[in-house]
Amino acid sequence: MMFKSLLTALCVQLSLGSYYIHGEVKSDFKGEGNDLVHHTNWMRHEIMDNNGLYWLQWWVIAKDNDVYFEVTVNTRGYIGLGFSKDGRMPNSDMVLVWVDDSTGQPNALDCHGAQNLTNRVPLLDDTQNYYVLDGFQNATHTNVKFKRKIETCDPYDIPFSTDTLKILWSFGDMDPNYESLKGHGKNRGVKSLHLLSPKFTQNSRDPYTRKIKNSEISIWDITVNNITVEPTMDTLYWCKIVRLPEFSNKQHIIGYEALLSHFGHLNSNIVHQMTLFECQTKSYPGSDPLSWDLWVRSSGTVCNSNLLTPRDWDSCSTPVAVWSPGSQGQFLPSHAGIPIGGVSGVKYYMLEIHYDNSNKKKIVDHSGFRIHYTHKLRTYDAGIIVSGVSISDTQLIPPGQNMYRNVGICGPSCSSVMFPEKGIKIISGSFHSHQAGRKMSLRHIRSGKELKRIIEDYNYDYSHQHVHQLANETVVLPGDYLITDCAYETKQRKLPTFGGYSTKQEMCLTFITYYPKIELSGCYSMTPVREFFEMFGVYQFYAMNMTDVENLFLYNGNDYIKNYISTETKKKNGKLSKDEDIFYDESLLNKLIISDPAEFHDRTFLSHLHQLPWDEPLFTKRVEQEFITGKHMTFCRVSNDSISIPPEIIRFPEFTAYVKPARTCLNYILNDNGDLRSKGSRHVAELTSSLFILYNLVKKHNTLVH
Numbered sequence: 001m002m003f004k005s006l007l008t009a010l011c012v013q014l015s016l017g018s019y020y021i022h023g024e025v026k027s028d029f030k031g032e033g034n035d036l037v038h039h040t041n042w043m044r045h046e047i048m049d050n051n052g053l054y055w056l057q058w059w060v061i062a063k064d065n066d067v068y069f070e071v072t073v074n075t076r077g078y079i080g081l082g083f084s085k086d087g088r089m090p091n092s093d094m095v096l097v098w099v100d101d102s103t104g105q106p107n108a109l110d111c112h113g114a115q116n117l118t119n120r121v122p123l124l125d126d127t128q129n130y131y132v133l134d135g136f137q138n139a140t141h142t143n144v145k146f147k148r149k150i151e152t153c154d155p156y157d158i159p160f161s162t163d164t165l166k167i168l169w170s171f172g173d174m175d176p177n178y179e180s181l182k183g184h185g186k187n188r189g190v191k192s193l194h195l196l197s198p199k200f201t202q203n204s205r206d207p208y209t210r211k212i213k214n215s216e217i218s219i220w221d222i223t224v225n226n227i228t229v230e231p232t233m234d235t236l237y238w239c240k241i242v243r244l245p246e247f248s249n250k251q252h253i254i255g256y257e258a259l260l261s262h263f264g265h266l267n268s269n270i271v272h273q274m275t276l277f278e279c280q281t282k283s284y285p286g287s288d289p290l291s292w293d294l295w296v297r298s299s300g301t302v303c304n305s306n307l308l309t310p311r312d313w314d315s316c317s318t319p320v321a322v323w324s325p326g327s328q329g330q331f332l333p334s335h336a337g338i339p340i341g342g343v344s345g346v347k348y349y350m351l352e353i354h355y356d357n358s359n360k361k362k363i364v365d366h367s368g369f370r371i372h373y374t375h376k377l378r379t380y381d382a383g384i385i386v387s388g389v390s391i392s393d394t395q396l397i398p399p400g401q402n403m404y405r406n407v408g409i410c411g412p413s414c415s416s417v418m419f420p421e422k423g424i425k426i427i428s429g430s431f432h433s434h435q436a437g438r439k440m441s442l443r444h445i446r447s448g449k450e451l452k453r454i455i456e457d458y459n460y461d462y463s464h465q466h467v468h469q470l471a472n473e474t475v476v477l478p479g480d481y482l483i484t485d486c487a488y489e490t491k492q493r494k495l496p497t498f499g500g501y502s503t504k505q506e507m508c509l510t511f512i513t514y515y516p517k518i519e520l521s522g523c524y525s526m527t528p529v530r531e532f533f534e535m536f537g538v539y540q541f542y543a544m545n546m547t548d549v550e551n552l553f554l555y556n557g558n559d560y561i562k563n564y565i566s567t568e569t570k571k572k573n574g575k576l577s578k579d580e581d582i583f584y585d586e587s588l589l590n591k592l593i594i595s596d597p598a599e600f601h602d603r604t605f606l607s608h609l610h611q612l613p614w615d616e617p618l619f620t621k622r623v624e625q626e627f628i629t630g631k632h633m634t635f636c637r638v639s640n641d642s643i644s645i646p647p648e649i650i651r652f653p654e655f656t657a658y659v660k661p662a663r664t665c666l667n668y669i670l671n672d673n674g675d676l677r678s679k680g681s682r683h684v685a686e687l688t689s690s691l692f693i694l695y696n697l698v699k700k701h702n703t704l705v706h
Helices: 002-016 291-297 311-315 412-418 529-534 546-554 557-563 605-610 617-629 674-678 680-705
Strands: 026-029 037-040 043-047 054-059 066-073 079-084 093-099 106-112 131-137 142-149 164-171 188-194 217-223 227-229 235-243 250-259 271-279 316-323 336-341 348-356 363-365 368-374 383-389 404-410 424-432 437-446 455-457 468-476 481-488 509-515 520-526 594-596 631-638 648-651
Touching: 054 164, 066 079, 093 131, 093 142, 106 131, 106 142, 217 250, 217 348, 235 291, 250 271, 250 316, 271 311, 271 368, 311 316, 316 348, 316 368, 316 383, 316 520, 336 368, 348 363, 348 368, 383 404, 383 481, 404 617, 404 631, 412 481, 412 520, 412 631, 424 437, 424 455, 437 509, 455 468, 481 509, 529 546
Parallel strands: 383 520
Antiparallel strands: 026 037, 037 468, 043 054, 054 066, 066 142, 079 093, 079 164, 093 106, 131 142, 164 188, 217 368, 227 363, 235 348, 250 336, 250 368, 271 316, 271 348, 383 509, 404 481, 404 520, 424 468, 424 509, 437 455, 437 481, 520 631, 631 648
8 A cells, every 4th residue: 555655656756857946955065275175056855654645745946935835645535734833723824725626726824823722623814825836636635835935924934944843744635724724634744854954865066077877876774773771771872893895995984874673562672872983993902903903703782881892992983974863874965975985094983872661661672773875976075973962970961940051062172173275064963962952053253253153953853963054065164163053941950951872961062074085083172170060069078189180070970979979978868859760860970079178078070960950040150151151171083083173171262153044024022922822913914013103103193303
C-alpha cells in the first residue's frame, strides 16, 4: 500500500514538470576576491506522514517576499497545512486547499486555530493571505500550488523565519463547507521544519559543476555491535574505535546520515546523540601505537573513564559527523567536502554514542552512521568545529525561570592564531542543548560591533535538532568573536540545573560546518572556577586550596577528589533531601565542604546553592548578568600536536549589539500575547484608531502653538 501511494504521488509530481522552478539549489558565486556562496532559488520537499500519502514542497525565489507551496495528497477532499510554534492547533496559522469536485477549480481558505482548546474547528481569517496558483485532482490525488508572503501583517498569520516551526498537516475525504469547517479526524500529524533554510542532498549541484554520478559515490557504514544498555543505566556514553578503509588517495565526505536501531514497542529511540571524531593517534608516555588496531577489534568501552578508556583516545577530538534527535544528518553543498584518507590522512576514528535511557529499559543497540564519500574531490576541504560552553558543573541555571541565559565564547586568542588570513566560511550549524533549552543563537562580533546573527532559533526544539543550513555563507575573520547564546526555561524545576552529560543536565553548544579546514576541533569557554565560587560568597573548602579545586573541574574531578577528601571530611557532607536526584548526589559540588566564610562552614557547596533566594527576580537577574558579562576562561582545542594555545581568562567583550530591522507591521506589538492575538483584527483596529486620534491631537496642538 505504501509503495503504491509513493509511486502514484511520484507520477503526479513528474507530470507537473518544472512549472515554477527546478527542484534543486542554485548557488551564486561572488567573484574571485570574495568567493562567498549565496544559495538562491532553492526548493525543498518533505513526506509528511509515514505512509507516503502527504507530500509537501516549498521554495523561495531571489528578491521575492513570498514562499511558494505545493501539496500532493492521496485524497479528493480537502488538504490542511498549518504553522505553529508549539505543535498545537490553538493560535496556529492554517490554510485549507482543495479542488472543487464540480468545477475543477482549485481553492484556498486562510484560517486559524481558535484559542479555546475545546474548539477543534479552524476559524476563517478576516483577511485572506494565501493565493492559489494552480491545482488539479485525478482519481486518487489532489495537487494544489499556492503562495503566501513571509510577513503578511495579519495577526492571525505566523511570520516565517529561520526558527523551528511545527508544521501541522491534515486531509479529509470531502471538500470543505464554507459555513462549517469540520475537523480532520485521524488523518493529521505534526512535523518540525526549518521553513526558510535550504537543504542539500547528495545530488545537489551549482551551475558551475556537473551533477555527480551515483557510481562516483560510495558509502561507509560505522556502527556499534550489540551494545547492551541495562535498565539501571540512565545515561551511558559508549565509544568505539574504527579504522578507515584503505584509500590510496584522498576522498571527500559529501554527507552523512544516521543508522538507528528500532526498538519495536518503544515510542522513542534511546540514542540521544552520536558523534564521529577523527583520532590523531598521539602517543602518550607508556602507550603502544600498535594498540589502535587492537581497539578496532574490540566492541568499545565507556567513554571518559580513567579505568576503561585509554588515554590515547583523548586525541579523538575533531568531529566529522554529528547527529541529534530529529536530525536527518547533513549533506554538504557541492563546493565543499570533509577530507578522509590519503597517505598523510587520519586512519582511525572514534564513534561516540550517548544513550538516554530514562524509561529504564534493557536495550541492545547497533546504531551508527552511514558516511557518503566520493573520489571526485570538491573545491574546498571542509571541517566541523565545536563551540559554546565547556561542559562543567560551573554552568548553572537557576530553578523557576521563565528565561535564563548562558553564553560560551570563542575569542581572538583562538581565532587570531588558527583562522586563515581570509577567514573561514560557515556553511551550516547545529545547536545542541537539552530539555530546558528554548532559544539559541550563534553571534558574531568584529571590531567592537555585533554583525548579523549567523544562526538563530528562537523556537528551539529539543526533539528536532536539524542542521541549520545557511542560505548565505558567513565569513569569520582572525580576531573575531563567536558567541553561542542559549536561553533556558526551568519554571517546573525546584533545584538548580548544572552543565553535564545527562539530558537532565544542560549543554550550550554549536557544531559549525565550515571551510577551508583548519587544525581546530573546539573553541569554547567556562566561568573560571575561582570566580564561580566567589560569585556565591564562598572562598575556601576543607582539605584543599582553590588551586586543587580548579583541578577538580579542569582535570577529571571525580577521581581527583578521592585523593583529597578524607573519610572524616566526607562525614561532614551537607544534608540533602531523600528525593535528591542522583546527579546532585554525584556532583563535585556536593563533595566540597565550605570552610570560609564561617557562616557557611560544614555546608556542602551544593546545599549552599539550594538555600539561595532563587525565587527573587532581582537576585537571579544579577547572577545571570555576572555570569554573562563577567570573566570567561576560553579554550582553543587544537588537533595538531605541534600547536599549543593555552587557556586564557578574558572579560566578556564590549560591543555594539546588533539591532534587527524594525518590523513594519503594527500588529506585531500584539503578537506575543495569545489573548490579544486571538482577537487580532479588532485590537489592531482599536490601536490604529487610538494612534490616529493621538496624531490629530498632536497636530492640532502644534497648530495652536505656531
